[in-house]
Amino acid sequence: MQAIAIAMVIVSGVGIFIMSLSTLDSLYETRESYYRDNHFAHIFAHLKRAPLSLVKRIEAIPGVDKVETRVMAYVNLDVEGFEDPISGHILSLPDNSRGLLNQIYLREGRLPEPGRDNEIVLSEEFVQAHKLRPGDKISATINGRRKALTIVGIALSPEFIYQIAPGAMFPDPLRYGVLWIARQPLATAYDMEGAFNDVTLTMSRGTNEPAANEQEIIDRLDDILKDYGGIGTIGRQDQFSNRFLTEELKQQRTIATIFPVIFFGVAAFLLNVVISRLIRLQREEIATLKAFGYSDFAVGMHFIKLVLLIVGFGVIIGIGVGIWMGKGMSNIYMELYSLPYMIYVLKPKVIIAAALISMAVAVMGTLYAVYSAARLPPAQAMQPELPAKYHTTLVERLGMQRWLSQPTRMILRHIERRPLKSLMTTLGIAMACGIMMVSGFQEGAINYMVDVQYGMSQREDMIAIYTEPASKRSLYSLESLQGVELAEGFRIVPARLKFEHRFYRTALHGIEPDGSLYRLLDTNLNIIELPEDGIILTDYLAELLRIKAGDMLTIEVLAGRRITLQVPVAGTAKQYLGLNGYMRLESLNVLLKEGHSLTGALLKVDDRYQRDIYAKLKEMPRVAGVVEHESAIESFYDTIAETILFFTFISTLLGSSIAFGVIYNSMRIALSERNRELASLRVLGFERNEVAYILLGELALFTLVAIPLGFLIGYGLCAYMAFQFDSDLYRVPLVLGINVYAFSALVVLLSSIVSAIMIWRNLADLDMVAVLKSKE
């Protein structure tokens, strides 16, 4: 039973090690191969309109390999039976081709026939979310004109592994889709014949390795596109989908390092405890062997072999479990992201590392005990051990003694006699508690982010995004819709923010200073008043640029007249998602010298009229899209629910196996060490419960100390993870709800109780007659 408990801990350690690393390797491998096979571009640029003749100039930039131009647009989609607004990203495909770069991966069906304006290839996630099939029809509002489109193919693209609608914060396959159509009809619809508004390219040095002159190419391309309404060129590392995936892999790497370390630590401790005990019990056998002339080395090897046998068993099962969990995780990632396939990679070096680390940790942990056993002179080993030395404990010396019963004193003195072992046991249980908290933390953090972002900061029910900047009068037509309670205009301008030599490309938001729908918050969630002039930056952005209030920020506007501004930083705002700059709408318009124009409006609506309002907005030619958070958040939760469930399941399994492994092992050992005194007490007339108190009281004490300690460890682990996860895409708040603490404590308590029940049953087998006749 004890060997099984140890093996269980090793199984968990090896399992999670292999799961984490193989998932990580698989994701990297899959991404690499997907990018390579489908010619994922290195550099991306979007612009207003440029003639195809410009391609020659782009191709002439040194280091550029292949160039592909496209026509792309954001459109509104309609799926029969689904009333919410759907936004779509439509891209042109060259005739009879999956594209030169960013080739689509055709899962089902075929490519659109050249020139056909009613055939599309649709993204798989969207198709699955709406349960569509090739041959089904959807309709799209392309440049103001509604058009019926037939799905002829279902595809995925390396450009859209992580699919998020512009302006949205979460993936929502029900309300956002990517579609591909033949180039000629799309160009015709958007007046792009002989022209393009999107260009991607690869660099000549290698296909996947970014060349050293990437920044140079980006600058040259920016320069070329400046006159054609370019809004900034980005490299692959800033490409949205790739960025998200990279962040996810970074998180995986953090998890892959923390958890196995904890598990191996616990396994080493348990092995050490068990083997020391085993050796103490086998003193006489060791002495006999040595008296017969076996060498220290031979005796030592005997124990090393025993340890390796248990560990080897654990490793083999652990590899199996790790592969199973790794494949499960990889498949979850494949579904979570739009990956066409998953190449499950289990590198031999991962297996070898898992095996070697387990063996090394186990052997090192037991080496000392084995060493002292092998060194024991035979005559000494044949003697019984002297009665253990005890002392009155500190608690008792402080004057508490008179309140403590004898069994309670036994508990305290036993703990104090082995402080290191007691500490390690407590620490082991605490670790289990800490691990449990990590799983709860992720869910809680997301909830908090959503609460702050959409409950307190952004309080609109929907956002209408305009096709073109429009005057403030546009708000009147929105406000006049039945059910619209409030409309607040905003303006978003792409911009490059610079301070000293650091810069960041983002969006500049102009919002109503005393608006009630979009509010900036400080760290304590108090509302920040927008200053008359000056800019408020997301706190993380200010840190990134190392700029503080009072410093002058350089803003290069990437739209319109592309002016450069100098604006003082007025302060920072707490935001968990994205990095932005905020100004008063009026001040921004004044600076841009473009009159009072808006790029969209925030709407607060009466729930009862929501559907009607959607329908009306769809019909407005000036409204390019409608973003609605509530349903997006709901569907986001649906998407991640499975992932969270899987994580919770795994960590509960791991947490409780650590807790059980530590508790049951230490109690089982305590029982065998104290078998004699417990049986003596039974002879003296103690009932089983009274004897159990001495063992289980110790366990209860360990558990009670371990839980708060575990809370601390868990808090530390979560803080470390939150810190590691921070990026410009999102910052993970360190929020641990009472339910996270409660659940972790509950799992630990249950593990304790199960161990206690098993120990209590073992106590029934105490042999009272045998102890009376045996020496210590």
Place this chain on the structure above:
Amino acid sequence: MLELAKNPDNPMNKEVVFHVHGVTKIYQMGEVQVRALRGIDLDLYKGEFTVLLGASGSGKSTLLNILGGLDSPTDGHVQYAGGDLTRASEKELTKYRRYHVGFVFQFYNLIPSLTALENIAVVTEIAKSPMQPEEALKLVDLGDRLHHFPAQLSGGEQQRVAIARAIAKNPDVLLCDEPTGALDSKTGIVVLEALQRVNRELGTTTAVITHNAGIAQMADRVIHLADGRISQVDSNETRLEPSQLSW
């Protein structure tokens, strides 16, 4: 009470504490059956100091374990103060040991994490009308070692603590299993003196098992066991003082 104890041979004064009738005990050791007791009939009297004498394997420990409620016979009956021990439940046996029996073991079986005083308190805390632990230790001449842990005591001292622990609850019977088995003769005598004093001063019915014939002379009665049967019962006219014993 003390009068009775002083005159155990007077049949009029004999009050039976244990009535053992037709007790057999068969152990199954692997495929071999060991017949430890083969039909024991025996009465033990109140206040009596009895020695159960026999070679190892004679069945004396088995008999003591059955008397102490640690083991049950395969056949036969053991009555204690009118009740049938052989029919008692596990809980009743625990109660019996808790309130009526004091045990002294060959290897002392003290709790190493408790001091001499606490080793006694652990029993008196759960007893019905115990003496003060200090008092019990004084009875065995250890009044000055109250706060020593077992590891700080000699073998003889540890055994005397064990005796003090056994008598502190004022048990009705004191059962001692080779109490001097692990001690040298000089220390053994000190321990036996403590047992004799308890028997005389408190009138506790005492049964001592030993393979050491020398000890037999301090008893009221000596019951010889061999091969699981009572082979002989002797009554001593005069009990020798432990210091007069030779072994």
